[in-house]
Amino acid sequence: MTRVLVVEDDPQLLRAFTINLKARTYEVDAAPDGATALRLAAARPPDAVLLDLGLPDIDGLDVIKGLRGWGQVPILVVSARRAEAEKIEALDSGADDYITKPFSMEELLARLRVALRHRAAGPVAGAGARVVRTKDFTVDMVAKKATRGDRDVRLTPTEWHLLEVLLRNPGRLVPQRELLQEVWSPAHSDHTNYLRVYMAQLRRKLEADPSHPRYLITEPGMGYRFEE
Known part of the structure; x- marks a missing residue:
């Protein structure tokens, strides 16, 4: 129980x-x-x-x-x-x-x-042994481990889920509604404030310059995209 x-x-x-x-x-x-x-x-x-x-x-x-x-x-x-x-x-x-x-x-x-x-x-189904490496951070989606330089980055389960959805779709604009339904539930499909807060969290933890993100990109009013 x-x-x-x-x-x-x-x-x-x-x-x-x-x-x-x-x-x-x-x-x-x-x-x-x-x-x-x-x-x-x-x-x-x-x-x-x-x-x-x-x-x-x-x-x-x-x-x-x-x-x-x-x-x-x-x-x-x-x-x-x-x-x-x-x-x-x-x-x-x-x-x-x-x-x-x-x-x-x-x-x-x-x-x-x-x-x-x-x-x-647990690990994302179908993710295989994929490791995403950028100039600023590395993400092992199976081991659920993120690092910046030689430092581990701790992500919450919700942050992990949001990041995994974006990393599974490199270069693709993922609509806000799709992210909300995938990470939260269909009942939260209009709660775009969740995305703003959690994306800000991810940028602070992973981006070299969170105010000018290189990898976790916002398309205002539409959604978010991971750029490799």
Whole structure:
């Protein structure tokens, strides 16, 4: 059974998460603060984490970093913080998705299912042993390893999925809707803001000059393309 760690200091919301997840046959570990969350994650490693950032003891960003020290469990931030800079900081720290309060429980559960599918998918089918090498970075799509120079680049599962779609289609404009449906789900086909945030993340991690990308190209209003 899939285990979800829910980290939320609002007792009513924590109870709502627990009830909804258990109703869908998830096992749930509930933590009202960051220290409890890290202790539970060490004792019973979760398959996914739902994490509020505004915790009473440890900032949620530090909880993300602590969880990332142990592995690549999908982390979905559920927060009232709306500023783009705060969202980017959470993604930079290792979160895989960011859901702003208030939210639809059905949307949150859909994003959780997507994150779990990405975790279970493993290497890209049909990718073979392909390694993509550029002047600035190298990506091994089977080993799921990216490097810049002699430094490993850590990518979240969602970043990997987005990058893999582009690398499988070198030189081809991949429409926004296609990317959203492939990486998230058909229900997210209009959420172009997801692409802007995650493409900015990938450029910061891989491009030599993220403000003037050489490889991860935007075609405004249409989609994105990987140029070899």
